[in-house]
Amino acid sequence: MFSGIVEEAGKLIKIEKEQENVHFTLTCSFVSELKVDQSLSHNGVCLTVVDVNKSESTYKVTAIKETLLKSNLGKLEVGSKVNLERSMLMNGRLDGHIVQGHVDQTAICTHVEESDGSWYFTFEYDFDKEMAQKGYMTVEKGSVTINGVSLTVVNSEDNSFQVAIIPYTYHETNFHTFKKGTTVNLEFDIIGKYLSKLLTFNK
Numbered sequence: 001m002f003s004g005i006v007e008e009a010g011k012l013i014k015i016e017k018e019q020e021n022v023h024f025t026l027t028c029s030f031v032s033e034l035k036v037d038q039s040l041s042h043n044g045v046c047l048t049v050v051d052v053n054k055s056e057s058t059y060k061v062t063a064i065k066e067t068l069l070k071s072n073l074g075k076l077e078v079g080s081k082v083n084l085e086r087s088m089l090m091n092g093r094l095d096g097h098i099v100q101g102h103v104d105q106t107a108i109c110t111h112v113e114e115s116d117g118s119w120y121f122t123f124e125y126d127f128d129k130e131m132a133q134k135g136y137m138t139v140e141k142g143s144v145t146i147n148g149v150s151l152t153v154v155n156s157e158d159n160s161f162q163v164a165i166i167p168y169t170y171h172e173t174n175f176h177t178f179k180k181g182t183t184v185n186l187e188f189d190i191i192g193k194y195l196s197k198l199l200t201f202n203k
Contacts, residue, residue, distance in 0.1 A: 002041045003088050004096030004143075004150020006173045009081040010042075013058065020065040022074070023050075028084055031057045039101070041085040043174070044148035044185040045071050046101025071103045072147075072183045081174040083148040096150030097143040098190055104136055107146075109182040110160070119165045121146075121178060125186060127159035133200075135193030145187040149173055 010028035017023075024042070031054060034040070038049045040061065047061035068074035076082065088094070107125035123146070128136070138144050138153045138161040145151070151163040170176050178184070 001088050002046070002085050002096075002099040002101050002148070003094055004044075004085070004099040004145050004148065006083040006085050006149055006169075008084055008172065009174050010084045012076055012078055012080045012082055015076070015078060022063050022068060023060055024063065024073070024076070025058050025060045026082060026084075027056075027058050030086070031059055034059050039087045041087075041099070041101045041148045042082050043072060044083070044099070044101065044145050044187055045073060045103050067103075070105060071185045072106055075183055081177055083173050085148055097145075099145050099148070099150060099187060100190055101148075102187060103185040104188050105186055106183050107186050109178050109180060109184060112179060115164075117167060119170055119175070120162050121165060121175070122155075122160060122162045123184065123186075124160040132158075133196060135196035136188050137192075138188070139192070142192065143189045145185075147174060147184050149175070 008028055010026045012024060012026050014025035015022060034049050034052050036049055036052060039046050040049055045067060047063060049059050050062055051060040063073050105125060107123040109121060110124050111122035113120045138156045140153060140156045142153050143150060144153050153161045155162040165175050
């Protein structure tokens with residue numbers, strides 16, 4: 001479980017394909033603290049650390065076909081910046097919102113606007129009415145996770161929404177690499193999904 005507060009943007013340094021799986025080797029500042037079997041969020045996708053090379057300051061994770069199809073991990077290239085977050089400590093404050101690391105679908109960045117020191121990003125995603133009734137949607141001032149970043153929704157529409165990004169988030173995550181056409185990972189709010197499910201029992 002995660003909070004959507006990205007620790008840093010790591011760097012992808014190697015991609016290896018093995019049948020339908022892909023192994024990603026990355027580097028970041030906290031490699032020395034990682035261990036095999038540890039869960040780590042990559043652009044909002046929970047992946048398991050399968051190897052740690054502390055002498056080279058790298059670690060490896062593996063993504064299966066299903067993960068590659070439902071996320072933007074398959075579009076990554078060597079040199080890509082990847083938002084990283086280690087699993088949440090239960091004795092700390094929940095600064096973002098409850099994030100599972102289970103990406104629901106991808107979205108496309110359709111507009112980036114700078115506004116007096118902050119940025120507004122607009123995203124569009126494939127809208128499915130049946131899935132929306134199950135909580136797979138955004139709501140005004142609700143929470144959404146984009147590439148692992150916990151954010152507040154504004155201007156929520158059926159198939160689009162905006163988020164406002166402060167300078168710190170813009171520079172410390174991979175948001176500064178986004179442009180029109182960039183594919184991002186979405187995880188809708190788990191609480192909204194549960195509430196939508198409960199409402200079906202009262203019909």
